[in-house]
Amino acid sequence: MNIIYKNIDELKPYKFNARNNKKAIKFVENSIKNFGMKVPIIIDKNNVIVCGHTRFEALKKLNCADVPCIIADDLTDKQIKAFRLADNKVAEKATWDFKLLDLEFEDLVNDFDMGDFGFDFDVKQKRSENKNQELKTLKTYKMFDFDANRAEGEYQMPVLEPCNHIPEKWIGFNYAMNTADYDAGIHFYLDDYQFERVWASPERYINILANFDCVMTPSYSVYVDMAEPLKIWNVFRSRLLGQMMQDSGLKVIPIVYWADERSYKYCFDGLPKNSTLSVYTVGIKDKEVWELWKAGMDELIKCKNPKQLLLYGNGNMPDYDFGKIKVIPVKNEVTERMKKLVKK
Numbered sequence: 001m002n003i004i005y006k007n008i009d010e011l012k013p014y015k016f017n018a019r020n021n022k023k024a025i026k027f028v029e030n031s032i033k034n035f036g037m038k039v040p041i042i043i044d045k046n047n048v049i050v051c052g053h054t055r056f057e058a059l060k061k062l063n064c065a066d067v068p069c070i071i072a073d074d075l076t077d078k079q080i081k082a083f084r085l086a087d088n089k090v091a092e093k094a095t096w097d098f099k100l101l102d103l104e105f106e107d108l109v110n111d112f113d114m115g116d117f118g119f120d121f122d123v124k125q126k127r128s129e130n131k132n133q134e135l136k137t138l139k140t141y142k143m144f145d146f147d148a149n150r151a152e153g154e155y156q157m158p159v160l161e162p163c164n165h166i167p168e169k170w171i172g173f174n175y176a177m178n179t180a181d182y183d184a185g186i187h188f189y190l191d192d193y194q195f196e197r198v199w200a201s202p203e204r205y206i207n208i209l210a211n212f213d214c215v216m217t218p219s220y221s222v223y224v225d226m227a228e229p230l231k232i233w234n235v236f237r238s239r240l241l242g243q244m245m246q247d248s249g250l251k252v253i254p255i256v257y258w259a260d261e262r263s264y265k266y267c268f269d270g271l272p273k274n275s276t277l278s279v280y281t282v283g284i285k286d287k288e289v290w291e292l293w294k295a296g297m298d299e300l301i302k303c304k305n306p307k308q309l310l311l312y313g314n315g316n317m318p319d320y321d322f323g324k325i326k327v328i329p330v331k332n333e334v335t336e337r338m339k340k341l342v343k344k
Contacts, residue, residue, distance in 0.1 A: 153269030162275030217242035281313030
């Protein structure tokens with residue numbers, strides 16, 4: 001790479017230059033005044049500028065006669081055209097680390113006005129905006145509601161207090177916005193999409209759920225074929241929302257989900273012992289599902305020794321020896337009503 005000097009009058013701007021650089025000229029001019037011409041202009045064999053149009057305009061304003069140049073005579077015409085565009089575009093992909101930028105500014109504040117070089121923002125303001133983005137992220141993941149001192153297990157599942165209250169009837173969360181049947185308990189034995197909004201806006205929906213007799217924890221899915229991190233995340237969300245509901249004064253009965261034995265190391269964490277829990281039984285007639293359900297139930301009883309189990313299913317009780325545990329079928333009041341209407 002050879003640097004040669006050309007008289008500025010020999011250089012020719014590229015007439016199809018797609019980069020609008022007028023606003024940048026004064027800042028490059030200030031940079032050259034302070035630091036000198038440290039980056040040569042790249043030209044082709046005909047002295048047409050490939051890269052450096054802004055530097056060229058700044059040098060003209062500074063009345064410079066001789067300009068350091070590099071001749072890109074090893075590139076084809078199409079390569080030169082592509083390089084001209086690429087050189088301008090790649091700089092747009094860079095971003096600032098405002099924490100590091102602030103440290104650099106603090107060291108320069110008494111020697112340079114960085115506004116001379118195009119810094120037209122308040123770095124402290126940018127750091128504040130950056131902090132606000134961090135706060136939004138923390139709120140999205142409910143980290144202000146999570147208390148590590150009220151969590152257990154390797155995956156820090158939020159701990160729920162025992163609740164042995166049983167309502168006379170249950171209705172699904174999907175009907176909670178359109179009913180005044182506040183004597184009912186609210187369950188979440190629904191597809192996840194029907195209550196994903198509770199995680200997005202917990203305060204809003206906790207206020208609504210507080211009108212009802214009691215509530216189960218949201219039953220985010222824990223399928224066998226789901227990736228393990230997703231299962232852990234869904235159990236965590238269920239426990240944390242349950243804890244937030246209890247903190248707001250709601251009576252909360254935990255729903256318990258498990259997959260295969262790998263899930264045992266987290267899916268029972270945070271559940272109260274010697275208390276009332278609820279379990280899903282739909283589909284257990286399938287042999288494979290039944291084996292998984294039975295093994296998980298054995299582990300649940302071993303770990304938590306529930307006092308009562310609310311079983312939500314299709315009306316058929318599983319052929320399982322619950323011992324002294326009180327087993328209570330859960331019927332969806334709305335679903336039962338719809339069945340009666342269909343029969344009529």
